[in-house]
Structure formats: C-alpha cells, structure tokens
Amino acid sequence: MKQKVAGNGILKENKKNWIEIPVFAALVAIASAVTFWLFYRQCVESMLGTGLYHSDMKAYILEMQGLDSGYSFPYPVLFKLAAAIHLVTGSFTGGAELAMALATMLLNSGAMIALKVMLDKHVGAKLQEAMPGNPWLPGILTGTVAVSLFFVSMVYPPTGIYLPGIKYKYLGVFTPNPFHNATYMAARPFAILAFFKYGELLPVYEQKNAVREHKRDYILFAIYLLLATMTKPSFTIVLVGAAGILMLWRMFRSRFRNFVPTVWLGVCFIPTFMDLLYQFRGVFVPQEGQEGGIGFTFGHVWAQYCGNLPLAIGLAIGFPILVLLLNYKELHKDSTYRFSWQVYVMSFLMAFFLYEKGFREMDFNFSWGYMYGIFFAFVGALLVLLRATANADTRKRRIVVAVQWLAYLWHLVCGVYYFWGFLQGAMYY
Numbered sequence: 001m002k003q004k005v006a007g008n009g010i011l012k013e014n015k016k017n018w019i020e021i022p023v024f025a026a027l028v029a030i031a032s033a034v035t036f037w038l039f040y041r042q043c044v045e046s047m048l049g050t051g052l053y054h055s056d057m058k059a060y061i062l063e064m065q066g067l068d069s070g071y072s073f074p075y076p077v078l079f080k081l082a083a084a085i086h087l088v089t090g091s092f093t094g095g096a097e098l099a100m101a102l103a104t105m106l107l108n109s110g111a112m113i114a115l116k117v118m119l120d121k122h123v124g125a126k127l128q129e130a131m132p133g134n135p136w137l138p139g140i141l142t143g144t145v146a147v148s149l150f151f152v153s154m155v156y157p158p159t160g161i162y163l164p165g166i167k168y169k170y171l172g173v174f175t176p177n178p179f180h181n182a183t184y185m186a187a188r189p190f191a192i193l194a195f196f197k198y199g200e201l202l203p204v205y206e207q208k209n210a211v212r213e214h215k216r217d218y219i220l221f222a223i224y225l226l227l228a229t230m231t232k233p234s235f236t237i238v239l240v241g242a243a244g245i246l247m248l249w250r251m252f253r254s255r256f257r258n259f260v261p262t263v264w265l266g267v268c269f270i271p272t273f274m275d276l277l278y279q280f281r282g283v284f285v286p287q288e289g290q291e292g293g294i295g296f297t298f299g300h301v302w303a304q305y306c307g308n309l310p311l312a313i314g315l316a317i318g319f320p321i322l323v324l325l326l327n328y329k330e331l332h333k334d335s336t337y338r339f340s341w342q343v344y345v346m347s348f349l350m351a352f353f354l355y356e357k358g359f360r361e362m363d364f365n366f367s368w369g370y371m372y373g374i375f376f377a378f379v380g381a382l383l384v385l386l387r388a389t390a391n392a393d394t395r396k397r398r399i400v401v402a403v404q405w406l407a408y409l410w411h412l413v414c415g416v417y418y419f420w421g422f423l424q425g426a427m428y429y
C-alpha cells in the first residue's frame with residue numbers, strides 16, 4: 001500500500017513537471033521575444049538618431065565598446081555582459097546593437113525566472129494544498145503571475161480623457177516597468193533575489209547562532225545586493241534605507257540586546273556601501289559652475305511632472321493598495337510582505353524629499369528608486385493574493401479574491417497597451 005501511494009506521488013510530480021515547465025518556458029520565450037524586439041529597435045534607432053524608440057541605448061552601446069558616451073556609468077554588469085556577447089556578435093552587421101539588446105533581454109527574462117522561483121518557494125506549498133487534484137495548476141499560476149508582472153503599468157485613461165493634475169501618462173505617476181530604461185530592467189533579477197533573501201533573514205537574524213545556521217543566506221544576500229548595485233544602484237539605495245531604519249528600530253526596541261546579530265547582518269552591506277561610495281563620488285563633486293550633492297525639498301521636483309500626487313499614487317499602486325485594505329492582517333503575519341511596503345514607503349520618501357543638485361536636478365533620478373518601490377509593492381501584493389486564492393474556500397472569499405485579481409488585470413491591460421505603444425516607437429511619457 002505504501003509503495004502504491006509513493007508511486008502515485010511520483011506520477012503526480014512527473015505530470016506536474018511535464019505540464020508546468022513547458023508552459024512556463026513558453027511564457028518566458030514569448031516575453032523574451034517581444035522584449036528583445038523592443039530592445040533591439042531601441043538600440044538600432046538610438047544609434048541612427050531617428051528619435052523613435054526613445055532610450056539611452058546609444059550611450060550604453062558606446063560604454064559597452066569602451067568609447068566616450070558623454071555620461072558616467074559606474075555600474076558595469078550590463079555593459080560587461082553585453083561586451084562578452086559582442087565577442088560573438090561583433091562580426092555581424094549591427095553586432096553591437098544585437099549584443100546590447102540580447103544582454104538586456106537575458107537579464108530581464110532572468111528576473112522572470114527568479115520571481116517564479118521565489119513565488120513557488122513562498123506560496124507554492126500553500127497552493128498545492130488547496131489544489132490537490134491538479135498538481136500542475138499552482139506552478140502554472142505562479143509562472144503566469146511571474147511573467148505578467150513584467151508587463152503591468154500604471155493605470156491611465158484612454159487618449160483624450162484627462163485626469164485632474166495628471167500631466168502625463170507616465171511622468172509623475174510612474175510604472176513598475178519603465179521599458180525605456182535598460183539598466184533598470186537589467187538589475188531586477190538581482191534586486192528580486194536580494195529582496196527575498198533579506199525578507200527570509202528578517203525573522204531569524206536576531207536568533208542565537210543565526211550567523212552559523214544561516215551563513216549561506218547571509219553570503220547570498222551580500223552577493224545579490226552587490227550585483228544589483230553594480231547593475232543600477234537605485235534599488236539598493238531604497239532597500240538599504242528601509243533595512244537600516246528597520247534594523248535600528250529593532251535594536252532600540254530590544255534595548256541593544258540584539259546588537260551583535262544586527263552587526264553581523266550589517267556586515268552583508270559593507271561591499272555594497274563601498275561600491276556606492278565609488279559610484280556616487282561624482283554626485284558630491286560639483287561640476288564647474290554647478291552645485292553638487294544631495295538636496296532636501298518638499299516634492300518640488302516631483303511637482304514639475306505631476307499636480308495631483310494622491311491621484312498619481314493611486315494610479316501607480318491601486319492594486320497593492322486594494323490588497324492591503326482587504327488583507328491588512330497579513331502585515332503582522334508576513335515579514336516579507338511587510339518589508340515590501342517598507343521598501344515602497346522609503347522609495348516614496350526619498351523621491352519626495354531628496355534630489356540631486358545641479359544639472360541632474362530635473363532628471364529626477366530618485367524616481368528610479370520609487371519605481372522599484374512600486375514593483376516590490378506589486379510583488380508583496382501578489383504573494384498575499386496568491387495565498388488568499390489558496391484560502392478562498394467560501395463564496396464570499398472567492399468574490400473578494402476575484403475583485404483583487406480584476407484590479408491586477410486592470411494594471412496588466414494598461415501595461416500591455418503601454419508596451420504595445422513602445423513596440424510602435426511611441427514616446428514613453
């Protein structure tokens with residue numbers, strides 16, 4: 001009897017893998033194909049200077065080739081990967097453009113895979129319990145969610161309809177997927193892994209012998225965070241701010257009884273701090289005739305692009321806000337979900353109160369961190385919603401879950417249409 005049960009378990013697992021893996025691979029392949037085409041058009045058109053498919057790809061390609069781009073990019077991961085690919089594609093016509101497009105696509109698609117793995121790890125077992133008769137269905141659900149998240153955007157009305165204070169579709173509202181910025185897209189596999197690894201360490205790092213028992217997790221977190229920083233530092237600045245305040249608060253609350261464990265976790269940030277100091281040296285060294293450093297403001301830069309900030313927030317994170325309102329108790333239960341909101345709040349505070357002085361002021365570079373905050377607000381909301389889907393055992397719960405999925409679908413439909421505009425060469429804002 002035991003052998004029969006074990007045999008049935010193996011058959012179910014094989015069936016699950018034979019269905020789940022090809023479906024997810026097909027989804028990633030389709031997403032990779034359409035994003036590669038966009039990135040390639042951005043590379044080609046930017047080198048031609050046509051003004052279509054607006055992006056910074058020309059500067060990235062020049063940086064990849066070791067040529068003067070007129071900009072400073074002290075975060076080399078994307079450029080080094082593209083340079084390695086260029087060793088193969090360099091003999092082709094347009095080989096440099098092809099290499100940069102491939103590098104961006106590979107890292108962006110890698111982020112989809114990383115998110116799928118993390119969703120399975122955090123909610124896969126719960127979904128399996130809720131769907132025992134369909135062992136392949138939870139994997140397809142997490143895979144579809146993981147890929148679809150890379151196509152959601154802010155909510156916006158049809159062309160010709162204007163919302164009060166909203167000057168642009170994108171600028172001032174912002175999206176978790178700014179398709180015109182390759183370094184943002186490229187940093188996300190490392191950002192996702194760092195975010196989840198820190199979320200996993202939060203409940204355990206204060207325990208006795210945590211460093212010894214979870215040494216591998218500490219090392220992996222340090223590596224993921226450093227790689228994210230070396231691809232684009234915007235996520236790191238937000239995570240470090242949120243994590244630093246959280247760890248200090250816990251230390252004060254415990255009256256310094258967790259001082260040593262806090263220091264050990266802080267050690268993981270040292271390589272990243274050193275890299276940030278290297279990257280930001282230019283910000284604090286003023287250019288000739290220009291002011292340098294970080295300034296403090298009350299939303300002055302943001303106000304140049306948006307006249308209705310509360311509405312802009314709702315358009316950007318309507319889905320995560322709805323999930324929070326309907327599942328607020330999860331904040332107390334799930335440290336990763338709670339940290340996703342702490343990251344968002346930190347990203348908002350930085351974008352609202354801080355700016356780079358001098359010629360960079362109107363670039364609103366702190367908005368990139370805010371977009372990472374939006375992205376991880378969606379990630380946290382999806383974790384909660386997937387868990388709620390597994391627990392939807394009554395008609396009332398199923399209705400509540402359906403409402404939340406519809407809100408997500410609204411963002412996704414807007415995002416797909418937004419992406420379609422990019423494919424046509426439309427301007428991002």
